[in-house]
Amino acid sequence: MPRAEPETRISEAAGMPAEAQRTKAEDQRPKEGEGILDGSIHTFVLRSGRITEAQRRAIERFGPKYIIPFTGAPLDPDSLFADKKPLVLEIGFGMGQATWKIAQARAQFNYLGIEVHTPGVGRLIIDLERHGLENVRIIQHDAIEVLKVMIPPESLAGIHIFYPDPWPKKRHHKRRLMQDAVVALMAAKLVAGGYLYFVTDIEEYASYAKASLDSCAALKNQYESYAPRQEWRPETKFEHFAKDSGRGTFELLYIKGSPS
Numbered sequence: 001m002p003r004a005e006p007e008t009r010i011s012e013a014a015g016m017p018a019e020a021q022r023t024k025a026e027d028q029r030p031k032e033g034e035g036i037l038d039g040s041i042h043t044f045v046l047r048s049g050r051i052t053e054a055q056r057r058a059i060e061r062f063g064p065k066y067i068i069p070f071t072g073a074p075l076d077p078d079s080l081f082a083d084k085k086p087l088v089l090e091i092g093f094g095m096g097q098a099t100w101k102i103a104q105a106r107a108q109f110n111y112l113g114i115e116v117h118t119p120g121v122g123r124l125i126i127d128l129e130r131h132g133l134e135n136v137r138i139i140q141h142d143a144i145e146v147l148k149v150m151i152p153p154e155s156l157a158g159i160h161i162f163y164p165d166p167w168p169k170k171r172h173h174k175r176r177l178m179q180d181a182v183v184a185l186m187a188a189k190l191v192a193g194g195y196l197y198f199v200t201d202i203e204e205y206a207s208y209a210k211a212s213l214d215s216c217a218a219l220k221n222q223y224e225s226y227a228p229r230q231e232w233r234p235e236t237k238f239e240h241f242a243k244d245s246g247r248g249t250f251e252l253l254y255i256k257g258s259p260s
Ligand SMILES: C[S@@+](CC[C@H](N)C(=O)[O-])C[C@H]1O[C@@H](n2cnc3c(N)ncnc32)[C@H](O)[C@@H]1O
Pocket: 043, 044, 045, 091, 092, 093, 094, 095, 096, 098, 114, 115, 116, 117, 120, 141, 142, 143, 144, 161, 162, 163, 164, 165, 177, 236, 237, 238
């Protein structure tokens, strides 16, 4: 006997007409924010990208100095650094080229970089060692989970999101980092006056992100619409690719207001 399709079985078991059964199935599809916060949908794909010998050695030798293990318990940000400074979080630093340059140029902040990709972690550690930077720490884990469980509320002076994966297909929009539920989570972690700085070369994603940021009552756009380039943000390879392909850069800078 052929196996029944799951949908048919639901319908038969519930004794529902086909239309009602279809509506029920639609109701069961993930809604905006669902899945992304419980970890069943991810904003990244774990690639088995090749790690160089130098990156592997850097992690082995200097990892304990820079890498904070994902513990699932709230962090005390001040305990991570010798000098207490306001903390800026970067989500998805890639190879960390903007991370170390910003940490060097804006040394008045400490930085916590989050990335899932091992070669990027190794590359950033090489640069931190090479430039003697003491104000960067790394967590190699899903940034959404880190935000949820390790970052205390109102503890971040800033959040950087540069060239996040755009997930251009409509059916993948639920994997985007910039969506209402994640923006609300990020806003909750900023101190009053803290900033969220987002940059992409994909205009459609920029406007999608802007809609989420605009709908978050805690955040206020610092500009009429898109922001000008902040002069302290270095270009990364994604920006070079974008320019070579004739695409522009879309920047958004929002500040968290004080509770009224
Ligand atoms: C397109 S790359 C951009 C890298 C870098 N920001 C740049 O401008 O060069 C996006 C990066 O975000 C990382 N990423 C995406 N979602 C993440 C998440 N939830 N947690 C940690 N890293 C994430 C990916 O592994 C990838 O390296």
